[in-house]
Each structure stands twice: as structure tokens, then as C-alpha cells.
Amino acid sequence: MRMNDRPSWYDEQAGPLVRLYALTRGRARPSPVLLDLLSLVTAENDPARDPMLSPEQAAVLTLCRIRPRSVADLAADLDLPLGVTRVILTDLLDYGHIRVTRPVRPVDIPDERLLQEVIDGLRAL
Amino acid sequence: MDSARSSFVALKILVAGGFGVGKTTLVGAVSEIRPLRTEEAMTTAGVGVDSTEGVEGKSTTTVAMDFGRISLREDLALYLFGTPGQDRFWFLWDELAQGALGAIVLADTRRLADCFPAVDYFERRGVPFLVALNNFDEARRFDPGSVAAALDLDPGTPVISCDARERASVKEVLITLVEHAGRRHATRPAVVTH
Ligand SMILES: Nc1nc2c(ncn2[C@@H]2O[C@H](COP(=O)(O)OP(=O)(O)OP(=O)(O)O)[C@@H](O)[C@H]2O)c(=O)[nH]1
Ligand SMILES: [Mg+2]
Secondary structure, X not given: OOHHHOOOXXXXXXXXXXXXXXXXXOOOOOOOOOOOOOOEEEXXXXXXXXXXXXXHHHHHHHHOOOOOXXXXXXXXXXXXOHHHHHHXXXXXXXXXXXXXXXXXXXXHOOOOHHHHHHHHHHHHO | OHHHHHOOEEEEEEEEEOOOOOHHHHHHHHOEEEEEEEEEEEEOOOOOOOOOOOOOOEEEEEEEEEEEEEEEEOOEEEEEEEOOOOHHHHHHHHHHHOOOOEEEEEEOHHHHHHXXXXXXXXXXXXXXXXXXXXXXXXXXXXXXXXXXXXXOOOOOOOEEEEOOOOHHHHHHHHHHHHHHHHHHHHXXXXXXXX
């Protein structure tokens, strides 16, 4: 992609927008798709190594160091409203402190095996 | 274990229904329930067609949703979201419905009309759903067929009885929903993934 092509920001497809994020390390505003309730957040850095982090930012990094955590889980863990949580996550994305993975959508589920596993898992509860 | 990380699957299930119908009870019966707060700007004054920039008359309100997670495996979890059933909270559902596996519409047979907005909403959005009749009134048993007719449901939409307080009953509701969603998603045209 050449820089002076000025690709339209509001592209119909999600793909170019997502790639734009990768290029800018999230310096653009997050799309709702990227910070979906079930998007998974993984810490890229150790919070102890950055004294400039706010307590909330450090708390996020601590919570998703061992394993990824969803945006909804983080908001509930931090006892913060979703909107505030998203702002904190956006800043952490800007700094490259976290990685965000989009959730699997039902239309992406390739076969019935996964849903059968869900049913088996529910029966076993 | 990077591969385990990227293969984690979280699926979203919504719980809707009228005021006091048992949404919080249902989510709590199968998961560790936690409140999830969201704050929304609500327009208190009527919105004119030509005043999209109007700032006055806006207020922020905090809404608490019921939020529960069921961990089925290390890499597989169901997330339940229940929200207030009143019409003024429908804006919440636009985000929640996005990418949802399916929805449970809880209904109380003594006031069936309370679930009309939820049924209507999920039908319009194409979200697979079922109607779970929360039997508050033990004496009155309801024939699912007549409820389906009263709600004018599409053929194939499950209508089942449940007790939102009973874990086993709610598990059965979830299993029925996942089976139904599987059939619905299977009949959809294939979508190319990237
Ligand atoms: N008899 C009976 N009572 C129930 C059942 N499910 C819930 N209840 C009771 O009904 C009341 C309301 O249940 P909630 O779970 O708070 O209902 P809700 O839909 O979350 O209510 P709002 O969030 O206020 O709209 C509680 O006192 C529950 O104990 C049921 O299946 N049978
Ligand atoms: Mg409730």
C-alpha cells in the first residue's frame, strides 16, 4: 500500500482497517470490532517495567499476563464501566503494551464439531 | 503455549425477557455471575431530523448487565449476557447481538406480552433464539404449541419450560439453544473466512 494513495478509511471490507491497525500499532481509534466484548487481550509487556503506567493500566497488564482475558472479563475484574475499560485498552494498544485478538464469530465456525463439544461440555458440567 | 492462546474460543449467548422474569436468576444458576457496567449517552429530548448535533438533552446513564462465564474447557467458554428488558435499553442489544451464537428469551406465561419486543428484535436481527417459559405459576401448565402461536414464532423456534432457579433446567435450556443455533447456522450460506 503506497502512502499517498490515501485509501478511504471507511472501506467496506474490514480487512484493510485491521491491517491499518497492525501498521500503526493501533494509533488510530479502535474499531468496535477490535474491542468487542469478547475480544481477547494479551499483555505484551511486564507492567513492573514501566513506571509511567496508571494503576488501571498496570492492573490490566497484570490480569492478562498469564493468559488472555476478554474485554468483558477485564471490565468486570476491574469493576469499571465498559467504556472506561475500552479507553484504557486503547491507550495500552497505542503504547504496544497489549495484543488484541478478535473473537470467533458463529459464521466462522467451520463445522458442527465445535458446537457438539459445547453441548458435551454443558452435559458434563 | 502460543497455539493454545490463539485457539481459545469464547461464544456469546444472550438472555432477554421482560422485567423480573428471572434473567439474573438464570445466569446465576449456571455461572458465577458478575455485574458488568456500561455507560451510555441517552438522548432525553426528542431528536429532530435536522438536529443530529444537538448536545443539550443528553445524559449519561449507567446500566448493569448480568454477566456470567461458563468455562467448558481450558480453551472453550460460553459467555452469558443478560440485560434489562425495557425498551429504553435496546441500544445495548445492538452491540450484544453482534456475533452472538444465540439468545434465550425468558417468558412468564402470565404476562407473555412482555417478551414480544425481545422476540421481535431477534427475529429481525436473524439471531437464533428459543423461548423458555419460566414457570412461576406451577398450577398453570402451558402447551408450547399455543405459546408459539400466540407469539407468532417462525416454525422450528423451540419453546420449552424451565425453572431459572434450577441449574439442571438451565443447562437443558442452553443445550437446546446450542442445538438450535447449530441447525440455523448450518442452513446459512457459507461465508468465506479470511
Ligand atoms: N417461582 C419461580 N420464581 C422464580 C423463577 N425464576 C426467578 N424467580 C424469582 O423471580 C424473581 C425475579 O427474578 P430475577 O432473576 O431477579 O429477574 P430479572 O429478570 O433479572 O429481573 P430484572 O433484572 O429486574 O428485570 C426473584 O425473586 C427470583 O427468585 C422461577 O423459575 N420460578
Ligand atoms: Mg436482573
